[in-house]
Amino acid sequence: MKKWMSISLGVMLLSTLLSACGGGNNTPSAGGNAEGAPSSGGNTNTKSEEPVTIKFMHFKSDFTDQIAKIVEQFESENPNIKVEIQPVKYDDYYTLLKTKLAGGDVIDVFTLNAGFNTQLFADGGYLTDLTGQPFLNNFDESVVKGQATDGKNYVMPLNANPIAVFYNKKIFKDLGLEVPRTYDALIAAAEKIKADGKTPFALGWKDGWTMTMWNTRDLPSNSALVEGQPDFFEKIEKGQAKFADNPAVKTTIEHAAKLFELGNKDQLGVDYNGAVDLFAKGNVGMMYMGTWPLPDIEKKNPDLYNNDLGYFPYPFSNDESLNKLDFNADASLAIGSKTEHKEAALKFLEFMSSKEGGDAWVENIKSLSYVKGTSTDIAPAIKDLQPYFDNGQTYDSQLYLAKTTIDWRAPFDQNLQNLFFKKVTPEQIISNMDDWLSKNHK
Numbered sequence: 076m077k078k079w080m081s082i083s084l085g086v087m088l089l090s091t092l093l094s095a096c097g098g099g100n101n102t103p104s105a106g107g108n109a110e111g112a113p114s115s116g117g118n119t120n121t122k123s124e125e126p127v128t129i130k131f132m133h134f135k136s137d138f139t140d141q142i143a144k145i146v147e148q149f150e151s152e153n154p155n156i157k158v159e160i161q162p163v164k165y166d167d168y169y170t171l172l173k174t175k176l177a178g179g180d181v182i183d184v185f186t187l188n189a190g191f192n193t194q195l196f197a198d199g200g201y202l203t204d205l206t207g208q209p210f211l212n213n214f215d216e217s218v219v220k221g222q223a224t225d226g227k228n229y230v231m232p233l234n235a236n237p238i239a240v241f242y243n244k245k246i247f248k249d250l251g252l253e254v255p256r257t258y259d260a261l262i263a264a265a266e267k268i269k270a271d272g273k274t275p276f277a278l279g280w281k282d283g284w285t286m287t288m289w290n291t292r293d294l295p296s297n298s299a300l301v302e303g304q305p306d307f308f309e310k311i312e313k314g315q316a317k318f319a320d321n322p323a324v325k326t327t328i329e330h331a332a333k334l335f336e337l338g339n340k341d342q343l344g345v346d347y348n349g350a351v352d353l354f355a356k357g358n359v360g361m362m363y364m365g366t367w368p369l370p371d372i373e374k375k376n377p378d379l380y381n382n383d384l385g386y387f388p389y390p391f392s393n394d395e396s397l398n399k400l401d402f403n404a405d406a407s408l409a410i411g412s413k414t415e416h417k418e419a420a421l422k423f424l425e426f427m428s429s430k431e432g433g434d435a436w437v438e439n440i441k442s443l444s445y446v447k448g449t450s451t452d453i454a455p456a457i458k459d460l461q462p463y464f465d466n467g468q469t470y471d472s473q474l475y476l477a478k479t480t481i482d483w484r485a486p487f488d489q490n491l492q493n494l495f496f497k498k499v500t501p502e503q504i505i506s507n508m509d510d511w512l513s514k515n516h517k
Contacts, residue, residue, distance in 0.1 A: 279350030
């Protein structure tokens with residue numbers, strides 16, 4: 076497992092990021108690179124003589140305890156630095172972060188999503204330029220370049236996730252279902268699961284990010300790979316395109332309506348944790364998600380986790396050759412430009428970029444780390460994705476979205492919710508989105 080993933084991740088990251096958008100006896104110190112060579116340059120190896128406290132705000136609130144364990148490892152190696160952890164639910168995170176920073180509340184280190192979120196905070200002058208920091212050598216050059224903003228690195232890569240479909244192998248076997256390789260096959264499998272009295276999809280769309288996670292992958296995937304419009308979001312940014320110009324928009328709307336129809340009851344009243352609970356009970360066929368639920372599934376249903384949990388790429392298209400594995404950057408780390416403890420903040424990033432820090436992230440968060448040489452032993456289900464990594468059948472849908480700072484996600488989600496309750500038609504949604512775009516274009 077470790078051999079194939081370590082080799083394939085390097086190849087995969089090089090191709091995808093350039094094409095578009097704990098430790099053992101050999102573990103290096105937090106100030107070293109992944110091969111164990113000492114860092115050079117900067118002041119980050121200077122010992123702090125006075126104890127300092129840095130604030131670390133993150134959007135991984137579902138992993139509050141696990142991240143606390145990682146921070147404890149850092150503090151044990153840096154006794155003069157204490158970390159005040161501020162977990163925030165993702166749906167509230169960016170609003171709160173913007174409010175704090177704009178109001179002068181200093182946050183020393185915080186998580187960001189690479190792409191247009193980083194662009195917005197960089198444009199606002201809230202981020203420290205990390206370009207040239209020695210710890211960036213602990214990542215493949217392609218990853219560092221892929222997360223650059225206007226040629227500069229304001230964030231440090233942290234982890235990445237496949238975004239795919241968990242499925243219950245026992246349910247599939249009992250119903251004689253094969254892993255679907257096309258969209259129509261996915262829906263046919265879901266219909267058969269529903270006819271058997273079980274729930275086809277676990278949906279936790281009370282949390283806005285879970286719906287956004289789906290549609291901000293279906294839309295760019297169909298735009299770039301099916302409709303041949305990889306520059307659609309770039310054109311949106313420049314005012315050169317409308318939603319009505321892209322057939323993928325209607326496709327995504329129709330797919331969303333079908334997914335809602337085949338989901339659990341009260342999809343908009345069940346949150347992320349509720350959806351994971353439903354799936355873990357073993358009576359749900361599928362759940363579209365990153366690797367984040369793995370710790371909960373293992374805890375709540377070890378038998379499912381170890382024996383009957385599978386994982387396959389979401390087939391957004393009926394052209395099987397286009398249905399690759401979506402593999403995206405997850406959390407990246409930034410340092411606030413107003414920090415008074417830059418040295419301590421840099422040490423924190425050094426630790427997170429070391430093999431020890433990367434392995435701690437893998438072990439506790441069940442997510443792949445971008446740090447060179449880190450463990451890839453996450454869960455049995457991840458082995459199902461081996462052929463996609465080995466054959467280079469991966470892509471990053473989020474690189475297309477990074478080409479615009481116009482945040483269309485919330486109004487699009489609101490329109491979809493109205494669609495679910497028959498208040499609008501797909502055509503009205505497209506018209507509504509173009510009206511919104513004309514009013515909000517910069």
